[in-house]
Amino acid sequence: MSSQAAAIDAVFHALAVPARRAMVERLSLGPASVTELAKPLAISLPAVAQHLEVLVTSGLVRTKKTGRVRVCHIEPAALRTTEDWIAKRRSNWARCLDRLAKELGE
């Protein structure tokens, strides 16, 4: 698996879990601490920290600890890469349909 494919893999893996998507949704509205991320979720703080680690590993989220607070924020580039992957497959399929239509037209 190329490093590009590995990056895609990590992001899709990260986004496959509702709790992690909820964290990304929250972070898309602005930076947040780990505790703030945990607040709307019905899971323990260690569970949130574990999800956060997955998000960080995938490149979707970056964090910086200042004092005792870890502030988290979105990394849009990782979202972009994944969006592009999907768009590519859609456009491939559209091209395939076009080709088919052309062949039928002949």
Added chain:
Amino acid sequence: MSSQAAAIDAVFHALAVPARRAMVERLSLGPASVTELAKPLAISLPAVAQHLEVLVTSGLVRTKKTGRVRVCHIEPAALRTTEDWIAKRRSNWARCLDRLAKELGE
């Protein structure tokens, strides 16, 4: 979880596995039978059939069996929905940055 959220969940869950993404990549180039899908993958045919079922359940793929061959094709709407989810988070974050820049400018 709303039905919209459930749909998003199913698609991200489906795309989280490399074998299934490979199947979607193949199908984006045009329809294929189950055996054709299995050919480039290093897993058994039943495994491919199981992955296919996940893809169908998620709405990413549709199939039609004619005779003994099941032909599979992409359903672009499901890809689109997921692409939109990601785009939304990116745009939210961009708006957040804009707002921050404006506040700093004042």
Added chain:
DNA sequence: TTAATAGTTAAGTTGTTACTGTAGTATTGC
């Protein structure tokens, strides 16, 4: 009709992962 092809069903194994509770460290506020 027989053999080959294409896929399906079912059961079992194995590894992963999401989660918990407990106990800890580091930082901040009183």
Added chain:
DNA sequence: GCAATACTACAGTAACAACTTAACTATTAA
């Protein structure tokens, strides 16, 4: 200093998912 806060580390559990093999059905081709 002391208590509260914010997180971190660790160990264990329980559920899930990916995959396999083996056996089966249905369709097509010779």
